[in-house]
Amino acid sequence: MNRIALPKLTGRHKELLILIKDSGFRLALAIICSAVVAAMTAASAYLVKPAVEKIFEQKDTQMLMLIPLLVVVVFLTKGIAAYGSSYLLNHIGQTVIMRLRNRLYDHIQDLPMAFFQREKTGDLMSRITNDVAVISSMFTSAITGSIRDFFTIIGLLSVTLYLIPKLAIYAFVVLPLAAFPIFHFGRKIRRVRLGAQESLADMSAFLHETLLGTKIVKAFGMEDHEKKRFAGKSRTIFRFEMKEARVRAMSSPIMELLGGVGIAFIIWYGGKDVIAGTYSFGTFMSFLTAVGFLYQPLKKLSKLNNAVQRGLAATDRIFDILERKSDIIEAPSPVQIVPGPHYIVFDKVSFKYDTTMVLQDINLTVKSGEIVALVGMSGGGKTSLVNLIPRFYDVTEGAVLIDDVDIRNVSIAALRRQVAVVTQEPILFNDSVHNNIVYGCQDASEKQIIQAAKDAYAYDFITSFPDGFNTSIGELGGRLSGGQKQRICIARALLKNAPILILDEATSSLDSESETLVQKALGNLMQGRTTFIIAHRLSTIGYAHRILVIADGRIVEKGVHEQLLDRRGEYYKLYRMQFADNHLMDSQPDADSLGRL
Numbered sequence: 150m151n152r153i154a155l156p157k158l159t160g161r162h163k164e165l166l167i168l169i170k171d172s173g174f175r176l177a178l179a180i181i182c183s184a185v186v187a188a189m190t191a192a193s194a195y196l197v198k199p200a201v202e203k204i205f206e207q208k209d210t211q212m213l214m215l216i217p218l219l220v221v222v223v224f225l226t227k228g229i230a231a232y233g234s235s236y237l238l239n240h241i242g243q244t245v246i247m248r249l250r251n252r253l254y255d256h257i258q259d260l261p262m263a264f265f266q267r268e269k270t271g272d273l274m275s276r277i278t279n280d281v282a283v284i285s286s287m288f289t290s291a292i293t294g295s296i297r298d299f300f301t302i303i304g305l306l307s308v309t310l311y312l313i314p315k316l317a318i319y320a321f322v323v324l325p326l327a328a329f330p331i332f333h334f335g336r337k338i339r340r341v342r343l344g345a346q347e348s349l350a351d352m353s354a355f356l357h358e359t360l361l362g363t364k365i366v367k368a369f370g371m372e373d374h375e376k377k378r379f380a381g382k383s384r385t386i387f388r389f390e391m392k393e394a395r396v397r398a399m400s401s402p403i404m405e406l407l408g409g410v411g412i413a414f415i416i417w418y419g420g421k422d423v424i425a426g427t428y429s430f431g432t433f434m435s436f437l438t439a440v441g442f443l444y445q446p447l448k449k450l451s452k453l454n455n456a457v458q459r460g461l462a463a464t465d466r467i468f469d470i471l472e473r474k475s476d477i478i479e480a481p482s483p484v485q486i487v488p489g490p491h492y493i494v495f496d497k498v499s500f501k502y503d504t505t506m507v508l509q510d511i512n513l514t515v516k517s518g519e520i521v522a523l524v525g526m527s528g529g530g531k532t533s534l535v536n537l538i539p540r541f542y543d544v545t546e547g548a549v550l551i552d553d554v555d556i557r558n559v560s561i562a563a564l565r566r567q568v569a570v571v572t573q574e575p576i577l578f579n580d581s582v583h584n585n586i587v588y589g590c591q592d593a594s595e596k597q598i599i600q601a602a603k604d605a606y607a608y609d610f611i612t613s614f615p616d617g618f619n620t621s622i623g624e625l626g627g628r629l630s631g632g633q634k635q636r637i638c639i640a641r642a643l644l645k646n647a648p649i650l651i652l653d654e655a656t657s658s659l660d661s662e663s664e665t666l667v668q669k670a671l672g673n674l675m676q677g678r679t680t681f682i683i684a685h686r687l688s689t690i691g692y693a694h695r696i697l698v699i700a701d702g703r704i705v706e707k708g709v710h711e712q713l714l715d716r717r718g719e720y721y722k723l724y725r726m727q728f729a730d731n732h733l734m735d736s737q738p739d740a741d742s743l744g745r746l
């Protein structure tokens with residue numbers, strides 16, 4: 150029996166059904182409508198009997214008026230009920246889909262940074278769009294339609310049972326045999342569908358990557374290479390779709406053949422009885438009509454299995470994400486930290502992303518209001534270190550403390566409210582410049598927004614856009630320069646006005662002149678705030694109270710500029726290299742060139 154097993158229902162599928170729960174009233178109404186449709190279909194099959202007997206055999210003229218009228222009434226009622234059930238069932242189905250889609254997005258939003266580094270954006274997009282769409286078609290057309298088909302089959306079988314019981318019982322026995330190919334094909338489809346959905350996701354990820362990286366594709370002359378890779382992926386999808394189409398195309402003729410054999414049997418068996426006079430011709434015709442009407446819902450029911458299998462495959466892909474747990478967890482009774490100056494302690498912190506240690510044995514106390522500069526070679530671990538403060542990642546060993554409280558015990562939302570970040574990559578959303586700046590500070594006044602833009606030296610170029618602050622970033626497309634993007638990001642961080650500031654190469658894309666200006670603004674802002682400033686250019690850390698040199702995941706040197714120079718170590722090397730680059734070795738590289746270092 151196992152070979153024709155029904156699709157296994159797991160907790161995941163039950164959870165899908167739970168999404169229906171408050172559509173109870175609509176569902177009940179839809180079931181009533183479906184029952185009416187079924188009853189009317191059965192009635193229309195049954196009407197053949199009086200039509201044949203009373204009109205064609207007995208030539209009853211009164212019935213000649215009555216029966217056609219009845220036929221119209223039956224079909225009218227059926228039409229109205231069919232509309233009702235379709236509408237209601239679609240409403241239920243679409244509600245489930247909407248909830249599932251929202252739940253998926255909400256869940257993804259709450260997953261930690263590490264998840265996004267592992268998953269491809271395009272693949273996630275595909276799950277929210279393609280996979281949800283497949284489930285949607287399972288719900289709206291298949292499951293919902295099948296409620297009606299199920300009732301109709303019951304109704305028609307009752308008519309046949311009433312008309313010629315013995316023949317109908319044969320049908321009951323033979324019918325389940327038809328289930329065998331249905332389930333066989335269904336299982337095949339589910340397997341193929343999973344592959345198809347995966348390759349769709351793969352293509353989506355590929356598109357996302359290559360379209361985002363068009364510039365590099367063109368610059369390296371790789372258009373043909375990418376075209377070939379795309380064609381390969383396209384071909385894989387084609388193969389999966391054709392495999393599925395083959396199975397589906399086969400299931401329909403097989404059902405039809407079974408139907409044909411059934412009809413042949415009825416004509417042979419029923420015909421025998423009509424000739425022998427056991428049943429009237431009208432009864433036989435009515436029976437045959439009912440069996441004929443059975444064909445449609447049965448066929449649809451066989452398609453239902455296919456659609457359900459497709460849907461279940463997609464469900465699995467969605468629940469794979471929904472069941473992913475965040476490892477950045479809110480403490481059971483989190484400490485609410487209040488806005489104000491904070492001090493941060495790194496206590497024997499080690500950290501790794503996957504396997505290799507990126508930070509080791511970091512011990513550091515940053516007093517409230519202290520400005521700490523992190524310098525060092527690329528890949529040393531500067532970004533990784535500051536990523537620990539807003540809990541983008543959790544430490545592997547040791548602890549990060551804010552005001553002596555382990556940040557893992559602090560409310561995540563409260564913690565992140567204390568931190569304003571300017572990331573190494575400027576990230577802006579497809580929205581107006583205004584909305585990008587107020588991101589996270591929706592209640593800022595117009596005056597504050599303008600002030601933030603001015604402090605970030607973004608005001609002048611923003612107002613030069615045709616729509617000023619209302620210009621959409623998307624419309625500007627690639628027209629914002631790297632430095633302009635950075636300045637909008639800085640304005641956004643300035644507006645947040647948080648007591649802890651993290652500036653990761655915040656001014657690296659600016660020319661020296663704007664950099665000096667923005668640095669001044671940042672310098673004002675840093676006063677009184679606990680600040681972590683990462684910079685490659687040593688000339689930009691003039692405001693720092695203390696400098697940390699990070700190399701290979703360790704703090705190798707710390708101190709003020711002069712001390713570090715005197716040590717003739719890493720810092721001295723960095724310093725010499727930069728000033729050699731700038732041909733400043735000869736000039737006196739102290740007070741003037743280094744600001745307040």
Ligand SMILES: Nc1ncnc2c1ncn2[C@@H]1O[C@H](COP(=O)(O)OP(=O)(O)OP(=O)(O)O)[C@@H](O)[C@H]1O
Pocket residue numbers: 266502503507525526527528529530531532533534573
């Ligand atoms: N998401 C990640 N997964 C795995 N390894 C990572 C990840 N991000 C960074 N690393 C690794 O961690 C190390 C430190 O990287 P990090 O970005 O902290 O360096 P950095 O000092 O900020 O460098 P840069 O000055 O170039 O920005 C590098 O070896 C890098 O390859």
Ligand SMILES: [Mg+2]
Pocket residue numbers: 531532533573653
């Ligand atoms: Mg970095």
